[in-house]
Amino acid sequence: MKDIKIFSPATVANVSCGFDVLGFCLDTVGDEMLIRKTENKGIFITKIEGYDLPLKTEDNVAGVSALALYEDAKPNCGFEIEIYKKIKPGSGIGSSSASASGAVYAINELLGKPYNKTQLTRFAMKGEALASGSEHADNIAPALFGGFTLVKSTTPLDILQLPTPSELYATIIHPQIEVKTSEARAILPNHIPLKDAITQWSNVGSLVHALHINDYELLGKTLNDVIVEPYRSQLIPSFDAVKKAAISIGALGCGISGSGPSIFALSKGQKMATRVENTIHDVYSKTGIDFYTFTCKINTEGIKVI
Amino acid sequence: MKDIKIFSPATVANVSCGFDVLGFCLDTVGDEMLIRKTENKGIFITKIEGYDLPLKTEDNVAGVSALALYEDAKPNCGFEIEIYKKIKPGSGIGSSSASASGAVYAINELLGKPYNKTQLTRFAMKGEALASGSEHADNIAPALFGGFTLVKSTTPLDILQLPTPSELYATIIHPQIEVKTSEARAILPNHIPLKDAITQWSNVGSLVHALHINDYELLGKTLNDVIVEPYRSQLIPSFDAVKKAAISIGALGCGISGSGPSIFALSKGQKMATRVENTIHDVYSKTGIDFYTFTCKINTEGIKVI
Numbered sequence: 001m002k003d004i005k006i007f008s009p010a011t012v013a014n015v016s017c018g019f020d021v022l023g024f025c026l027d028t029v030g031d032e033m034l035i036r037k038t039e040n041k042g043i044f045i046t047k048i049e050g051y052d053l054p055l056k057t058e059d060n061v062a063g064v065s066a067l068a069l070y071e072d073a074k075p076n077c078g079f080e081i082e083i084y085k086k087i088k089p090g091s092g093i094g095s096s097s098a099s100a101s102g103a104v105y106a107i108n109e110l111l112g113k114p115y116n117k118t119q120l121t122r123f124a125m126k127g128e129a130l131a132s133g134s135e136h137a138d139n140i141a142p143a144l145f146g147g148f149t150l151v152k153s154t155t156p157l158d159i160l161q162l163p164t165p166s167e168l169y170a171t172i173i174h175p176q177i178e179v180k181t182s183e184a185r186a187i188l189p190n191h192i193p194l195k196d197a198i199t200q201w202s203n204v205g206s207l208v209h210a211l212h213i214n215d216y217e218l219l220g221k222t223l224n225d226v227i228v229e230p231y232r233s234q235l236i237p238s239f240d241a242v243k244k245a246a247i248s249i250g251a252l253g254c255g256i257s258g259s260g261p262s263i264f265a266l267s268k269g270q271k272m273a274t275r276v277e278n279t280i281h282d283v284y285s286k287t288g289i290d291f292y293t294f295t296c297k298i299n300t301e302g303i304k305v306i
Numbered sequence: 307m308k309d310i311k312i313f314s315p316a317t318v319a320n321v322s323c324g325f326d327v328l329g330f331c332l333d334t335v336g337d338e339m340l341i342r343k344t345e346n347k348g349i350f351i352t353k354i355e356g357y358d359l360p361l362k363t364e365d366n367v368a369g370v371s372a373l374a375l376y377e378d379a380k381p382n383c384g385f386e387i388e389i390y391k392k393i394k395p396g397s398g399i400g401s402s403s404a405s406a407s408g409a410v411y412a413i414n415e416l417l418g419k420p421y422n423k424t425q426l427t428r429f430a431m432k433g434e435a436l437a438s439g440s441e442h443a444d445n446i447a448p449a450l451f452g453g454f455t456l457v458k459s460t461t462p463l464d465i466l467q468l469p470t471p472s473e474l475y476a477t478i479i480h481p482q483i484e485v486k487t488s489e490a491r492a493i494l495p496n497h498i499p500l501k502d503a504i505t506q507w508s509n510v511g512s513l514v515h516a517l518h519i520n521d522y523e524l525l526g527k528t529l530n531d532v533i534v535e536p537y538r539s540q541l542i543p544s545f546d547a548v549k550k551a552a553i554s555i556g557a558l559g560c561g562i563s564g565s566g567p568s569i570f571a572l573s574k575g576q577k578m579a580t581r582v583e584n585t586i587h588d589v590y591s592k593t594g595i596d597f598y599t600f601t602c603k604i605n606t607e608g609i610k611v612i
Contacts, residue, residue: 021508152512152527153505160515160524191497197533199459201507202327206458208514209466218466221458227503 003036004109007304008102010087011094012170012264013138016225016255017203021151023094025142026170027299031098032084032306033062035106042078043067050085061096062103065127069104072123073114079107090181091174092262097139100127105144105303117144122157132181139258146302148211165214168298169273171265172257173242173280176290179235184259187231196226216252216268223253223266236261238287242280249279270295309342310415313610314408316393317400318476318570319444322531322561323509327457329400329448332476333605337404338390338612339368341412347384349373356391367402368409371433375410378429379420385413396487397480398568403445406433411450411609423450428463438487445564452608454517471520474604475579477571478563479548479586482596485541490565493537502532522558522574529559529572542567544593548586555585576601 009030015022031050038044043066045055057063062081070079081103087095101124108115115123121144125135141149141159152158207222209215233239233256242263246254250272251265265280267273273295284291315336321328337356344350349372351361363369368387376385387409393401407430414421421429427450431441447455447465458464513528515521539545539562548569552560556578557571571586573579579601590597 018507018511020504021511150508150511150515152508152524158527160512162515188500190500192500192503194494194496194498194533197498197503197506198326200503201324201510202456202458204507204511205324205327205456205514206466208511209456209468209518212515212518218458221464227500 001110003034004106005032005034005306006102006106007032007306008098008105009143009299009302011097011139011142013094013258014228014256015207016223016229016253017200017207018150019225019228020136020138022148022204022207023138023142024148024164024170025146025299025302026093026172026296028296029087029093029294031086031102033102033106034082035103035110036080037110038078038080040078043070044078044080045083046080047082048085049083051089053083053085053089061127061131062099064130065100065124066103066107068123068126069107069115069120073111075111079110088174090178092179092256092258092260093172093174094139094143094258096128096131097124097143100124101140101143102303103127109305118157118159120144121159142302144302147298147300150208162208162211164298164300165211165216165219167216167268169267169270169295170298171246171251171267171273171277171280171293171295172262173284173291173293174262175236175284177237177261179259179261181259184232184235187235188228189231192227199226219266220252223255225255229256232256232260236263237289238284239263241283245279245283246276249275251276270297307416309340310412311338311340311612312408312412313338313612314404314411315449315605315608317403317445317448319400319564320534320562321513322529322535322559323506323513324456325531325534326442326444328454328510328513329444330454330470330476331448331452331605331608332399332478332602334602335393335399335600337392337408339408339412340388341409341416342386343416344384344386349376350384350386351389352386353388354391355389357395359389359391359395367433367437368405370436371406371430372409372413374429374432375413375421375426379417381417385416394480396484398485398562398564398566399478399480400445400449400564402434402437403430403449406430407446407449408609409433415611424463424465426450427465448608450608453604453606456514468514468517470604470606471517471522471525473522473575475573475576475601476604477552477557477573477579477583477586477599477601478568479590479597479599480568481542481590483543483567485566487565490538490541493541494534495537498533505532525572526558529561531561535562538562538566542569543595544590545569547589551585551589552582555581557582576603
C-alpha cells in the first residue's frame, strides 16, 4: 500500500460530568486526509483545503503528530499529507484532534500497523499539545478508538473503550464565535468544593454503568456538570436557553462540547435527535449569531479508511 | 409470618476512589437480629447482646430506622427487636448501617414487602444520621442490595447495583482504636485541587468499567484515593505499612474502610486474600495495638434471612 485516504471524525470531549477524561466519537462530520509514502524521507504537508492552516510540518498539528510517530518508527521512507479540513478549528468538536489522530492512524496503516491504538494516541497527543498547550487525550481517544472512551490516566497512558448504546444520537450546534481553549482553561478554578467533586464522580461512575446496561434514562441523569459548565457556559451566548430547550423537547442531556463554543445534546433515536436539532436551531436563530447544527449517530469505529 | 431472624452484614464504604458513593458488602461477618410482630403498637428494642448500646428506641440506630418505616407504613401491630451485635461499633465496617438496614429489612419482610430496597435505604439513612450526623447511604446500600453499589444521588435517592466479579475476596484488618466518624469528616478539606478531582473521577469511572468487564488488574489500578486517604490515613497507625505490604504480596488494592480505622484489601481468589491477611497480620503484630483480621467473599445478596 502506497497511499491511503481516511475519514477522521469530529469528537465530543468531557461529556458533561467527565471533564478531561470522557469523550465520544461523531459520525458523518470529520476531515478527510490523503497520506502517501514518498522516497524522500521526512513528513511533508503538501496541501490543506478548507481552512488556512500552516503547511510547515513543525507548525501543523498533523505534522507534529506524524513526526512523533516517524521519529519513533524510523522508516526507510517519508510521507506526504494532504488535509481536506472540514471541521472548523476552534469549534470545540476536536478539530485539531482529527488532524492529529488521522495523520498517525494513516501512517501506521501504511507501515503495516506496528503500533496499537494507545501508542497512536500518545503520538497524536503531541499534536494536541501544539494546539492547546497540553497533551490531553480526551478527543484523540474517541477519534482513534471510536464510541465512548475514558482516559483512565495519561501517565502511563491508559485508555478504556466503553460500550455505546445503539440508539444513541448526538446533536451539535456550533455558534460561530471564538472560544480559545487556553481561555476556557484559565476561567476554571484551581480548587473546587469537595461536595461538588463527589457529585461529579458519582455521575461519572453512573454514566459508565448506564453505558454498560444500555439505560438511556440513567445516562440522561448523569449528564450533569456541576464543576466546569457553570464557568465555561458564560463564554457561550444563550447556552442556558439551548440546554433548557433541548432537554424540554426530550434530549437525554445537553452540555458544552470540549471547551466550547459547540454544544452537544444526546438523544435516544434519530427522530428525537432531529427534533432536538430543530428546537435548538429555533432558539439560536434569535441570537443573531451565525451557527450551524447537525445530528449524527455515535461513531463506534472511529477513523475509517475511505 | 410472625417473626424473622436475619443476618445483617458488615460493609465497606468509599472503596478508595469512591468517597461517599461507592460501597461493597462483606460475607460471614455481620449482626444477627430477631424481629417479632407484637399486638402492642410501636417499636421496642427488647434485647441487645454483644455491645453496650441504648435500648431506648429513639436513641438506637435500629430503633430510629424502624420507626421511620413504621410511621410511614402505619401497620396495625408493633415490633420487638432483638439485636445480637457482632460488628463492633466504630470499627469502620458499617456497624450502625448493619443495625439500621437489618431492622428495616426485617420489618418489611414481616409486613409482606410493601417497600423496595431504595425505599428501605431511605428509612435506614435515618438511623445513620443518628450515628454519624448525616444521612449517608454508602454503607446502607451495599447491606441492602448486596455486592457493589453506587449511590448516584441521595436527593432523590438513586442507588445503582454494580456487578461483582466472582473471584473477588476482601481482607479486613480492624485496629482496635477509636476513629470517630465526625473527626474523620472534620479532617477533610472543604475544597480540593481540580486536578486531584479529575484523577478521582477517572478512577471511579474506571472502577465501574472494571466491575462490568471482570477485569481484576484494572480494578486494582483504580483502587487509588488521592483525596481522602492522605488525610484520614494519619488517624490510622501503620496504615502505609499495611497498604504497602498488602499490595507487595499481591492484593489488587488496599485502602481505608469507610472512615476507618478498619483497612480493607481486595484480592483475586481466596488463596491470595488469605496470604494478604497473613501478611498484614504480621505487619500489625509489631505495632502493639490490638487488632483482628478476617477474609471473606464479597456478599452479593446483602442481608439474608437465617
